[in-house]
Amino acid sequence: MSETRKLAAILAADVVGYSRLAGLDEARTLARLRALRSDLVDPTIAVHIGRVVKRTGDGTLVEFRSVVDAVRCAIEVQNAMLERNVGVPPDRRIEFRIGIHVGDVVEEGDGDLMGDGVNIAARLESIAEPNGICLSGAAYEQVRDKLKEQFADLGEKELKNIARPVRVYRVALDSDTATEPIVPDPSAGKLAAPDKPSIAVLPFQNMSGDPEQEYFGDGIAEDIITALSKLRGFFVIARNSTFAYKGKAPDIRQVARELNVRYVLEGSVRKAGERLRVTGQLIDAASGNHIWAERYDRPASDIFAVQDEITHSVVAAIEPQIYAAERLRLQSKAPESLDAWGCVVRAMPYIWTWVIQDEDTGISLLKRAIELDPHYARARSLLAWAFATRVISGNLEFEPGISSALALAQGAIDLDPDDPWAHFAAGYISAFSRRLGPAVEELNEALQRNPNFVFAHIILGVAYGYAGLADDGLRQLEIARRLSPLDQTQAANLSVEGLCHLVAGRYAEAVRAERRAVLMRPNFGTAWRTLTAAAGLAGDLETARQGLVECKRLQPNLSIEWVEKYHPLIRTEDRARYVEGLRRAGLE
Structure with a gap:
C-alpha cells in the first residue's frame, strides 16, 4: 500500500461520557449523534473545506488544509452545541471535546492518516474540557494573529505516549451562550429593526402530558430554527431567546415586540397511542393574522424520521408564505420608495409567471435593485433566471441571452457563494443549455445550502428529464411535492x-x-x-x-x-x- 508524508492540520473530536449516555438510552443517543453530524458537524466541516478521515464510534478525525480553518470549524461547532444544550438536563447533554494540532502525518493509500500529527491531536482532545477546544503550541502559532478569539496558555503538558511535553492552549469560547436564557426586558430599549423578514420560532407545546414528547417538540423547533437560519433572506432569532418562553403562554404580539420580529411560528405536539400529531402556524404579529397553518399526522414508529420530515415540510412551506406576506406589505409602496430588498420581493411574483409582460415588470424591479445595491447577489440571481426563461421561451436571442444570464449568475456566486439562489440560477441556465454535468453540480450546491429549496428540486428534475433520465427527474419532483404540495x-x-x-x-x-x-x-x-x-x-x-x-x-x-x-x-x-x-x- 502506497504512503505519502505531508504536513496537515488535524482535528480530533469525541463525545464526553458517551458510554454513560449510551447506557441511559443507546438508541436515542445514536439517533441524536447522527442528527448532529448530518445537521451541524458535517456541513460545518464542509464549509471550512475539511475532510473526514474516519469515524470511530463517537470519535471523528478530520484533516484541514489550514489550522485557521480547523479552529474556525471547531469554534462554530462548539458554540452551536452550547446553544443546543440550553434547557437540556446536564446528564442528557451531548458535548464534544476537540483537540487540534498541525504536524507531519503519513497518508496511506486508503486515505487514512497516521503518525505523531494525529496522535498529538487525539491526546489534546482527551485533556480538553467538555465543550472545550485545546490547541498545540504549533497550531496556536498559526492562528494567534489571525483570529479574534482569546486563547489561554495552559503551559506544557505531558501527553500519553508522546515523547516530549507539548505546549497547550485553550480557546476561550463565549461562555455567555451556555447560560440559561433570560426573557428580554422590554423596558431595556428597542432593538434595531432587521433589514429583512424576521421570524421567531417558539418551542412547540407538548399537549400529550408525556414528558418524553418534550424532547420531540423541542427538537422540531430547534431543527426549524437551524434550517431557517440557512435561508439568506431571513433574520432568525436564536434558540436561546425563543426558548426563554418555554412553558409559558405568551401573547404573540408581546413576543414580537420583545424580540423585534414580524413573524412568529408556534406549534404543538400530541401523541396518542402509536400516532403523532404536530401542528404549526405562522402568524404576522403586526396584524395578528394567521398566514399559514398545517397539521401533520404521522406514525410514531420512527420518531426521528418524523421529526426530519416535518421540519423539511414546515420550512419549505413557510418560506414562500413569508415572501408572499412581504409582497402584500410592500405592494402599496411606490417603486421609487423601495429599497433593494423591497424591489426583489415585489419582482418575485412576476418572475415565476412565464408571462412576458409580467417579466418586463419583474426585470425592471430587479435592475432597480441592482442599481440600489450593486452587491446584492439575490437580485442578480433572479435577473439571470428571468433572462434564461426568456431564452427558453423563444423571446430572447439564444447566444446573447444565455451569455448575459450566465454572467449574472456567476456574478451572484462571486458576491455570495453561500446563497443557494446563486447556484440555483447557474444550474437552471446550464440545464437549458444542454449541459447536464454543470447543471446537476450547481443545483446540488444549492440544495446543500438549503435542502428544502423546492424549486431547486424541480429544476434538477427538468435537468434529468432533458438528459433522458426520466425516473431520476420524477424522483426529484416527488421530493418537491412532499416538501411543498401547494405553492x-x-x-x-x-x-x-x-x-x-x-x-x-x-x-x-x-x-x-x-x-x-x-x-x-x-x-x-x-x-x-x-x-x-x-x-x-x-x-x-x-x-x-x-x-x-x-x-x-x-x-x-x-x-x-x-x-x-x-x-x-x-x-x-x-x-x-x-x-x-x-x-x-x-x-x-
Whole structure:
C-alpha cells in the first residue's frame, strides 16, 4: 500500500461520557449523534473545506488544509452545541471535546492518516474540557494573529505516549451562550429593526402530558430554527431567546415586540397511542393574522424520521408564505420608495409567471435593485433566471441571452457563494443549455445550502428529464411535492412531470400532466410546447393542433429549425421524437 508524508492540520473530536449516555438510552443517543453530524458537524466541516478521515464510534478525525480553518470549524461547532444544550438536563447533554494540532502525518493509500500529527491531536482532545477546544503550541502559532478569539496558555503538558511535553492552549469560547436564557426586558430599549423578514420560532407545546414528547417538540423547533437560519433572506432569532418562553403562554404580539420580529411560528405536539400529531402556524404579529397553518399526522414508529420530515415540510412551506406576506406589505409602496430588498420581493411574483409582460415588470424591479445595491447577489440571481426563461421561451436571442444570464449568475456566486439562489440560477441556465454535468453540480450546491429549496428540486428534475433520465427527474419532483404540495411551483412541477413522461414514451400521461400545467398557467409557453408534442405523439391531433395555436401565440418564431437548434433535450433521439410530435401538430 502506497504512503505519502505531508504536513496537515488535524482535528480530533469525541463525545464526553458517551458510554454513560449510551447506557441511559443507546438508541436515542445514536439517533441524536447522527442528527448532529448530518445537521451541524458535517456541513460545518464542509464549509471550512475539511475532510473526514474516519469515524470511530463517537470519535471523528478530520484533516484541514489550514489550522485557521480547523479552529474556525471547531469554534462554530462548539458554540452551536452550547446553544443546543440550553434547557437540556446536564446528564442528557451531548458535548464534544476537540483537540487540534498541525504536524507531519503519513497518508496511506486508503486515505487514512497516521503518525505523531494525529496522535498529538487525539491526546489534546482527551485533556480538553467538555465543550472545550485545546490547541498545540504549533497550531496556536498559526492562528494567534489571525483570529479574534482569546486563547489561554495552559503551559506544557505531558501527553500519553508522546515523547516530549507539548505546549497547550485553550480557546476561550463565549461562555455567555451556555447560560440559561433570560426573557428580554422590554423596558431595556428597542432593538434595531432587521433589514429583512424576521421570524421567531417558539418551542412547540407538548399537549400529550408525556414528558418524553418534550424532547420531540423541542427538537422540531430547534431543527426549524437551524434550517431557517440557512435561508439568506431571513433574520432568525436564536434558540436561546425563543426558548426563554418555554412553558409559558405568551401573547404573540408581546413576543414580537420583545424580540423585534414580524413573524412568529408556534406549534404543538400530541401523541396518542402509536400516532403523532404536530401542528404549526405562522402568524404576522403586526396584524395578528394567521398566514399559514398545517397539521401533520404521522406514525410514531420512527420518531426521528418524523421529526426530519416535518421540519423539511414546515420550512419549505413557510418560506414562500413569508415572501408572499412581504409582497402584500410592500405592494402599496411606490417603486421609487423601495429599497433593494423591497424591489426583489415585489419582482418575485412576476418572475415565476412565464408571462412576458409580467417579466418586463419583474426585470425592471430587479435592475432597480441592482442599481440600489450593486452587491446584492439575490437580485442578480433572479435577473439571470428571468433572462434564461426568456431564452427558453423563444423571446430572447439564444447566444446573447444565455451569455448575459450566465454572467449574472456567476456574478451572484462571486458576491455570495453561500446563497443557494446563486447556484440555483447557474444550474437552471446550464440545464437549458444542454449541459447536464454543470447543471446537476450547481443545483446540488444549492440544495446543500438549503435542502428544502423546492424549486431547486424541480429544476434538477427538468435537468434529468432533458438528459433522458426520466425516473431520476420524477424522483426529484416527488421530493418537491412532499416538501411543498401547494405553492407557486405547482405548474412547473406538472410541466416537468409531463416532459419526463414524454421522454419515457408515456405520451398520454405527458398530455395529462401538461394539460393541468397550462390550466394553472395559461401563458406557460414551454408547457404548451410539450403538450403539443406529446399530443402529436399520442395521436391526439385535435389537442396537438389546438396546442400549436397557443404555442405560436406565445412564441411567434417557433419552428422546427428553432426546436432542433435550441431545445434543451440533450439526446438526439429524444429531440427527434419531440420534433415529430410537433410536426404532426402542423409545425413547419
